[in-house]
Amino acid sequence: MRWYRANGRHDLPWRLTRDPYAVLVSEVMLQQTQVDRVKPYFVDWMERWPDAASLADAEPAEVIRAWAGLGYNRRALNLHRAAVKVTDRFEGRVPTDEDTLKTLPGIGPYTAAAVHCFAGERRTPVLDTNTGRVIARARLGAADMRTAGDRRTREAASELLPSRGARDWNLALMDLGAMVCTARKPACDRCPLRNGCAWLLAGSPVAEGAGAAAVRFEETARFARGRIVDALRERDAMETLEIADLLPGAHAANVDTYLGGLERDGLIERLPGTERSWRLPGKATGR
DNA sequence: AAGACGTGGGC
DNA sequence: TGCCCAAGTCT
Structure with missing residues (x-):
């Protein structure tokens, strides 16, 4: 905690x-996304949609456009859906109870705990890749949360949680994991836990490479989907054929598959009255 | 319960 | 250059 107060x-x-x-918006943006990239998006977002009701009123298409550059576009859609639900069911107030939060789309164990603790200032462990790695290493001597096991890491996190000041405690763990006890090149020489760290004691074991990545990213559906949504961000609508034309290489042959998937996810929709014209989603009719 | 799901930066 | 990683969630 002394390290945290100073650093x-x-x-x-x-x-x-x-x-x-506000905390919910930041947490969703921060899912799998680094702090530096989120900062400007968060500030702009809060200026444009300062509360759940204003976000609920926005067109999904505009919300998806505002998300450009953040990645994982369904997060934008889920955040909008969550705002609609909060407006309809909770009088526009984002809940801080973990179980209630988890009923909202796009909010899982991590985000529910984060809002509960950071906004509600309630006592609960907040386990993410950072806090998980710090605990797995320092207390369990493992390479990371994966190696240590979710179960053991959760138990250790609960035991360590102080009876008071859980918010600062979790934030301290998070900052330590993001700034010092990093995945790739941890700065153990300036770590406040270096003297009692189980990981250091165990010889700093490294996790096995995740492997995978057999195909180039540019060959994946994920990449093609990203191109499609991005193209639609700049236009009102596009024909299936136009979309196929802008996809590189073998992707053109799979447009229908990509479009079908994006439509199922709610990230795009057919222009009303057409079969092969697509656009970013408009407001759902009748609710 | 693996795999899907974007994008950009660091080394 | 190419691979790894980043405040996860959903199916």
Whole structure:
């Protein structure tokens, strides 16, 4: 905690508020996404849609456009859906109860715990890739959370959680994991836990390479889907054929598959009254 | 319960 | 250059 007070990222925009909606927006943006990239998006977002009700009122298409560059576009859609649900069911107030939060689309164990703790200032372990790695290494001597096992890491996180000041505790663990106890090149020489670290004691074991990555990313459906949504961000609508034309290499032959998948996810829809014209989704009719 | 799901930066 | 990684969730 002494290290955190002196070195923590206390000025992050989403740490200066306890507004559950603001914290939720930041947490969703931060899913699998680094702090530096999120910052400007978060500030712009809060200016444009300062509360759940205003976000609920927005066109899904505009929400998806505002998300450009953040990746994992379904997060944008789920955040919008969550705002609609919160507006309809909870009078526009984002809940801070973990179980209630988990009923919202796109909110899993991590995000529910984060909003509960960071906005609600309630005592609960917040386990993510950072805090998980710190605990797995420092307490269990494992390479990471994966190696240590989810179960054991969760148990250790619960045992370590102080009875008071859980918010700062979790934020401290998070900053330590992001700034010092990093995945690739941990700076153990300036780590406040270096003297009692089980991982250091065990000889700093490294996890086995995840492998995979057999095909180039550019060959994956994920890449093609990203191109399609991105193209639609700049236009009102496009024909299937136009979309096929802008896809590189063998992707053109799979347009229908990609479009079908994106439609099922709700990231695109057919232009009303047409069969091969596509656009980003408009407001759902009748709710 | 593996695999899908975007994008950009670091080394 | 190419691979790894980043405040996860859903199916």
